[in-house]
Amino acid sequence: MKQEKLEQLKKQCIEASSETIVFGEGSIDAQIVLVGEAPGAKEVEQGKPFVGQAGKNLDEFLKVLELERDAIYITNVVKIRPYKVNEKTGRKSNRPPSKEEVEYYKNYLLEEIQVIQPKVVVTLGNVPLKTVLKNAKAAIGEKHGIPVQLENYYVFPLYHPASIIYRQELKKVYREDLEKLKEFLKGI
Secondary structure (H helix, E strand, O other): OHHHHHHHHHHHHHHOOOOOOOOOEEOOOOOEEEEEOOOOHHHHHHOOOOOHHHHHHHHHHHHHHOOOHHHOEEEEOOOOOOEEEOOOOOOEEEOOOOHHHHHHHHHHHHHHHHHHOOOEEEEEOHHHHHHHHOOOOOOHHHHOOOOEEOOOOEEEEEOOOOHHHHOOOHHHHHHHHHHHHHHHHHOO
């Protein structure tokens, strides 16, 4: 039943878009749903969330939590790759999703979560946090590492793993938050 609902949702999403869709994947019985911002080039190429550099970050994340990738469900808020084109080279590069893109795809995400029925939704960065909490003023700098109980599940906000590439000072904070999440998961 869950698988059928997800397949139907994925089909609707694909039919409604002119871009390549990268839909969520993983265990339909997962206790944990991991939510990123949007797919990048490698994700579009492989049709899977969190591969390439993001996948390496995810592998480290899972190692700390002592979880296997196939035990969780992984998705993004936006299901297409937001990109800009360099006028000189014609090459595409990632950009943050627009408010319109987030607004357009958020219901797909919320339905995915509703179908999976996890105990914990781990948001990676501001866009997933704001989308899942339905609070445009939520900020990862204030909320990271602190679980928030919603009606049917907890939200556990984390900085996006890629943020530590650009801001080395977050590495220690990120690691501490992962340890908090690991302890939190033991209690659910």
